[in-house]
Amino acid sequence: MKWLGLLGLVALSECMVIIPITQMKSMQETLRERNLLTNFSEEHPYSLSQKAANDQNIIYHPLKNYKDVFHIGNINIGTPPQEFQVLFDTGSSSLWVPSIYCQSPSCYKHNSFVPCNSSTFKATNQIFNTNYTSVSIKGYVVYDTVRIGNLVSVAQPFGLSLKEFGFEHVPFDGILGLGYPRPTVTGATPIFDNLVKQGAVSEPVFAFYLSSQKENGSVVMFGGVNRDYYKGELNWVPVSQVGNWHINMDSISMNGTVVACKRGCQALLDTGTTVLRGPIRPVSKIQKLIHARPIGHEHVVSCQTVGTLPPVVFTINGIDYPVPAQAYIQSLSGYCYSNFLVRPRRVNESETWVLGEVFLRLYFSVFDRGNNRIGLAPAV
Template identity: 55%
Template sequence: MRKTRSEKKMPNNFLKEHAYSLYLTSSPGSNITTHPLRNIQDMVYVGNITIGTPPQEFQVAFDTVSADLWVPSIFCISPTLASHVMFNHLRSSTFRLITKTFNIVYGSGRMQGFLGRDTVRIGDLVSIDQRFGLSLELSEFEELPFDGVLGLSYPNMSFLGGIPIFDNLKNQGAISEPVFAFYLSKSKPDGSVVMFGGVDKSYYQGTLNWVPLIQARTWRVHMDRISMNSQTIACFSGCEALMDTGASLIQGPRSLVNNTLTLIGATPRGSKHYISCSAVNTLPSIDFTINGINYPLPAQTYTIKDSSGDCYIGIRENPVSESTETWTLGDVFLRQYFSVYDRGNDRIGLAQAV
């Protein structure tokens, strides 16, 4: 993501220069809160939250793989964080310090800091006394176009301990149903949303297909196979699929990804595999079969145009190897399919996005 931003010569204060108007909609009689997300170059989807009293505003990535909320502290020593908003806990009358430190390692970076509690707002949703992290040192995050991360996975995925924000919202009665959902726009900055407390049917068409989780621990489901032109190309004996709103691309095991890229006819250049843009319309769809239902990704969906106008394939090797064959279905997949995360029934819903 940093490389892409550098290629596009995107300034660090991109979000401040390209402000967007916040809007909140609740469907009549449904208690659904719809919160806007901004699509930044099809790389990441971010939304505004506030922390503290009076509120301090942050741009955060809403992430279904992690379970923690964190933002930078004003005492953060990473030198390149000047472009990020940093939380000043000294200015919040509702802040409470927790005398405990934390360390989080992601696939693309790490951070460490200290813990606190404060009032957190996602639009008109309010979580009182929410535990969150204040980073003091970060690596690999400095140039990313958001301030922090808001995790929406299960409590067992938390590095910070305590109750994650979605569970707090549910426990405090801020949402009527333990459900949230994502609609991710394609190639335009506005229109993306995360909704809490229910599902707005205007964001998808056809049937919402429910898939049970492998375990009520992560947003991970069983996938039957991955195929192209009716021939299985990966996940031959079934595998696992992780729905990840915080990942830009689709990721899988190295050998299977390389085989898929070879079948597509893509050629490596640096860390990406490219295809002639004029050939995109002739490429086959890739079908992901989940719970007996095919979810095809047309080539126009899994190819991405870079800053030079060249087209690369939005599939890459998973940087984290796992004992079982696991595919991460990131934004390349989730732009095509509206996704619902049902904590009450431990299942994921998928439908064709409008």
């Protein structure tokens, strides 16, 4: 079935939803061969406390490590609750899940929300349209109760997709954005902002511990920081521009020589991205330094040389954060892939890198909305 540029009307038994639909060009790109989605100082009003494991103010929500590619958690929407697996994403702001009325092939492979099965559902006629690195969705904005474990957001706005591009191979149903509010996307209040507003979390902060190799053990925590998940002290970096999780990065080096970000650059700490993404020239330089050769859309290295490759060191706020070759090279089906990928550069944009799971599995990360800063420390 094709959606034409007409007004669609969907009758939901006792509820009626008017859904304006316009024809949309596909933005799908070729996914990586291994089905990866590569998809980002002010005065402090309070002092963030670093708490013990038994602190009852911290809300812990388990995440599942999917093949060292994504970390996924369950949420529930509606009354009675309908369960979904979502990607907790600091690189975006919106929450969305598939609608039962979605016609895209990917929707048939994932759990879909049934509006009329929820007594707390409220519809709108507002279009929801958002794009990620190589995928996009379109649908409409609705309201319902959303639960993240014991956290409850009442009358939470979120998107229900009617059209999805590029989500056929992902292991999750939807995305839960933990970025700053972005009125240009839907105008909807992000779920974390609603949780803070409704008093569901004790402090406006959340943190990620992303395990490597193990399927279980990862966690996103809300309302505080547990010292048991990291070593040493947290190093705090102010966000470079309030409104997203970008920070200033000093340089990127190998063997003591700066190879990228020579005059400083921007970095987005993005739990929704698997790899390390940067501009084409510095990424190409790093590929040459690690002797990676192109094969299709990928770069591969000899698996026998991985143990001899140097770490890539990201220096942030004067602190070095080394990423060893065992992290920036991924072994799969007899090949060793480089986890450095090109990030398309926008017009007039300064050099910007995306530090995804490859980086965040090594470093415990704290996202402090109250102080507009990010804390980093080696993960245990």
